[in-house]
Amino acid sequence: MRPRTRSDQAIAPHGWVQALLAVLSALIAMGAAAALGLWAAGATDLPDGAFPRVVAATVVTAVGGTIELSGNAGGLADTQADLTVIPLSVTLTGALVIAAGFLRPLRHRAVAGAGELAGWAARIAVLWLLALLALALGARQTFQLSLGDGTLSDLGDTFGVSPEVGFETDLPPTLFFGLLWLAGVLVLALLVSRGAPLPARLLRFQETVRPAAYAMVVLLLAYVALGIVIAVVVAFTRGQAAATLAVILLGMPNLVWLTLTIGLGATWNGRVEGPFGLPMPHVLDEVLRGSDTATLNLRTLAEYDGRVWWLVAVDAVLLPAAAFVMAARSPARMRAWQHALHMAVALALTVLMICLVGRISAHYGLSVLGIGDLGGDLNGELLLEPEVWSAVGLAALWGLVTGFLGALLARPVRRTGETKTAGTADAGRDSVRP
Structure with missing residues (x-):
């Protein structure tokens, strides 16, 4: 054998x-x-x-x-x-x-x-x-x-x-x-x-779908990695190591993918009442805490802390980087407008996924003799929901721009399907002639 x-x-x-x-x-x-x-x-x-x-x-x-x-x-x-x-x-x-x-x-x-x-x-x-x-x-x-x-x-x-x-x-x-x-x-x-x-029947789709899917996964993991680094730095400088570890191991993507959408211009609505708290920076809890539903976006957060505009800068760096990765893994014959379209669709679907899995709803209360919630530590409510379609539309717009930019940045990179110039090809043929 x-x-x-x-x-x-x-x-x-x-x-x-x-x-x-x-x-x-x-x-x-x-x-x-x-x-x-x-x-x-x-x-x-x-x-x-x-x-x-x-x-x-x-x-x-x-x-x-x-x-x-x-x-x-x-x-x-x-x-x-x-x-x-x-x-x-x-x-x-x-x-x-x-x-x-x-x-x-x-x-x-x-x-x-x-x-x-x-x-x-x-x-x-x-x-x-x-x-x-x-x-x-x-x-x-x-x-x-x-x-x-x-x-x-x-x-x-x-x-x-x-x-x-x-x-x-x-x-x-x-x-x-x-x-x-x-x-x-x-x-x-x-x-x-x-x-x-x-399967052989699906091979024709790998040139368009796989680079975009890979780029989105890299983008999401990059945000998680960046969030972990920031959380560790904050834990070492300000303490609360246990709370930081809990956020990292339970809800880090909940936090960083939320900030990704906010950096794009998306709006979330929410409310925090009672002993509930958000595993997020204090500024988010300040905006949402109260009896009325609050709006969470760049404008409302900037009223509490101007550093929130850095979220736009992070998106403006990581999104073109993801678009570059997508373009570099795509066939050379693909044009810039095609990269832009693929990036727009991929980012819109990614933001839609974040909106679906990132929402939070929690409530508990105790009433006696039918008289409402008793309040205090026996009553609480936590709500966080996105304005889905505006977020998806903004993601598509960002995807078009960054996809085109990523295609331009990837032009010097040798990619799959790239052919030699005519002069180089002729020289190669001359070298093998007897």
Whole structure:
């Protein structure tokens, strides 16, 4: 029997063991990020040994799962609670790890059949759904709220009010959106990786789609890396290392991708009431805190801190850089207006994704005898939503300008499909004549 060559290994079947390793690696990475972030945020102090269940719930929400909050305060009282937020640091960690596990057996390949790719993805999907089901079943817990001292405590003793709040996973939407998240990650991995094989029928799309997808991923990761550097510097100079670590491990993309859209000119609307707080610079919390919905954009932020205009400067540097990367990875025959169009579409879709996953909604309250929320630490609201279509339109406009500029900057770079000049070609032919 002849020894297996590298080519033989490259086309080896993608078995269940490899799929299991990919899924377990992603879940372990996501769980570690969630656990460390929640530990830094002080979640280990939760009663009744709830910390592991909160970690599981965090991982579930990171992949689009739905966590339902419930309350019970006896016959004379009522509790209300809802929460919609995606910890994008955990999401990004899982996406990077599972994408690497998906692409690893496909390396050194030029073309792969649609059936082969579908079979390999299906193995991962089956194991992913089973793991997600186990996490979802474990993500449930009930807490008893303390009424504290004074009037509220007396009121609770008088009426027998002992408020409880709990959470559990809504299984059907969690499994559906978790599978949808996985499909999106695997498709994006195929689009971004230059070395990943595609079915023969899709090869004609790789010259236009892959450079743009790669550039957007580089752009998003660059913002995350820049945010981490700034956060570490702030932690060393101003303290609060634990809070900074919590932001990095749970919500860094939530923060930096928000600033990306604001730098483009986008507007977000929000409100912060009660003990809730945003894992963001103090200026954002100042703008949003109050009883009325506030507008969050360059103008309103500049009224509190003029340094917010640096967000425009950062966009003006990183977007042309991403456009340059896109143009440098594109065929040489592609014209500048085509690069501009591709950049506009790619950036518009990227901002749309940020708007969909970056919104936050949270509320909880306790009422007795039907008399509204009691306020204080027993009532809070947090809201952050984008003006989606204006943000997408501004992104398309920025994409057109920076895409054209990136194409001009990439002209000196030798690219795929570039041909030699006629003189050089003739000289080469003369050199081989007898």
